[in-house]
Amino acid sequence: MASDAMVQKMTDMMARFIGYTGIILPDDVTAKLKELRAKEDNPLAKVIYDTMFRNQALAEEMRRPSCQDTGAIQFWVRCGTGFPLINDLAGLLRQAVLRATSDTPLRHNAVETFEEYNTGTNTGKDLPTIWWEIVPNRDDCEIYTYMAGGGCTLPGAAMVLMPGEGYEGVTKFVLDRMTSYGLNACPPLLVGVGVATSVETAALLSKKALLWPIGSRNPNERAAKMEKLLEDGINAIGIGPQGMGGRYSVLGVHIENAARHPSAIGVAVNVGCWSHRRGHIIFDRELNCTITTHSGCVL
Ligand code: SF4
Structure with a gap:
């Protein structure tokens, strides 16, 4: 296949994938929302979950976004040095x-x-955002x-x-953000925490943490324990779905x-909402694709 045709094909596939992920939530998010609804004993919280499911059914039926705010589009690209379209990726993702x-x-x-006008295209200076990981000795490309x-x-x-603030300081930082701004993020929340040296290293890690399947556990036992303790702590605040109260506040x-x-100790927090629109697609060098987040998606 000619290179131009491959660029066109991948652009088309990514445009359709982005659109699909705006309408249909990932399988694990839907499953977690159902689990929380089943475990919730607050009647108002149950009604809110039912409204979310009705919203999702209508989004699918009417082919309209899951939420009106379809966000600023961000990509985390893990690209093998042998992937044939590595030089075209930035341009084709923008086109998509x-x-x-x-x-x-x-x-x-x-x-x-600074200009303060809406481009009307969801593209602008360095938007969509693309974070890169270039992987030697691979010829596939993973895109989150x-x-x-x-x-x-x-x-x-x-x-x-x-x-000296230690991990108690990390905990306080995360809980302070949850109690002050958590409501703004349409709970139940997915909370990504980054721990590193400086603000930018921690911030990027906290965004990356939002891209893993719901319920992923850090391979370090102590970090995994902290994930569980933070989950319990944020749930105990009682924010509930959409901030209306409930036993569970986090995905x-x-x-x-x-x-x-x-x-x-650099620490950062990033938050995803109930309408957590993340997608994960892997292309091989022939542009055959595997989608791990959305089982029903056919491009
Ligand atoms: S927080 Fe999520 S669900 Fe709420 S308005 Fe924003 S994108 Fe939509």
Whole structure:
């Protein structure tokens, strides 16, 4: 296949995939919402979950986005150095966003900073966001897509703690964000926590943590224990679905960590909402694709 044809094919597939993920929630998010609804004993909370399921059924039937805020589009790309379209990826992902914006349709969420006008295309200076991991000796390409809505982005924060503040300081930082801004993010929340040296390392890890399957556990036993303790702690606040009260407030808590400077603890939190629009697609070098997040998706 000629390279231009391959670029066109991958652009089409990504445009359709982005549009699909705006309408249909990932399998694990839907399953978790059903689990929380079943475990909830607050009648109002049950009604809110039922409204979410009705919303999802209508979105699928009418082919309309799951939430009106279809977010700023972000990609985490893990690309093998041997993937044939590695040089074209940035351009084709931008084209795919343009196409998905008009075809799905998606809300226009790209405002040029300092100029303060909406481009109307969901693209702008360095938007969509693309984070890269270039992987040697591989010829496939994994793409995580994420629709970063305004409300669920709002609780995001990062700071560097004094080392003496320890993991108690990390816990306090996360819980402070949940009690002050958690409501803005349409709970139940998926909470991503990054622990590293500086604000940008922690912040990127906290976003990455949102891309893993719900209920993933950090391979480090202590970090995994902290995920569970934070989950229990945030649930105990009683925020409930849409902040209307309930026994459960989180879809999950995921921690991503990196080794740190001994004199600093960088910590960051990023939040996903009940309409957690993430997707994961893997292309081989022939552009055969595997989708891990949405079992019903055929491109
Ligand atoms: S927080 Fe999520 S569900 Fe709520 S308005 Fe924003 S994108 Fe939509």
